Amino acid sequence: MTTGAHAACAEAEQRLQAYVDRVLTTVEIAAIEAHLAACPPCARCYQLETEMRAHLKRVCDEPCPDSLKTRLRNLCAECDCDDAV
Numbered sequence: 001m002t003t004g005a006h007a008a009c010a011e012a013e014q015r016l017q018a019y020v021d022r023v024l025t026t027v028e029i030a031a032i033e034a035h036l037a038a039c040p041p042c043a044r045c046y047q048l049e050t051e052m053r054a055h056l057k058r059v060c061d062e063p064c065p066d067s068l069k070t071r072l073r074n075l076c077a078e079c080d081c082d083d084a085v
């Protein structure tokens with residue numbers, strides 16, 4: 001299993017939004033949390049995502065702007081997420 005880690009990163013990234021929104025099942029949440037605990041780049045991505053959301057929610061009730069998403073995505077590039085595709 002050499003591609004397992006990368007696949008997990010891609011999956012975690014895909015579910016990150018839903019995880020932050022708390023719309024996942026407990027099984028999915030457990031899977032994400034397990035990955036975040038074992039993968040620092042993804043954990044940092046999640047941390048930034050939650051911080052940005054909390055901040056934006058306080059400042060204004062608008063959805064995350066694309067520029068911010070791009071920044072998060074660039075930070076996330078440190079992870080091997082893109083190699084999984």
Ligand SMILES: [Zn+2]
Nearest residue numbers: 009039042079
């Ligand atoms: Zn990861």
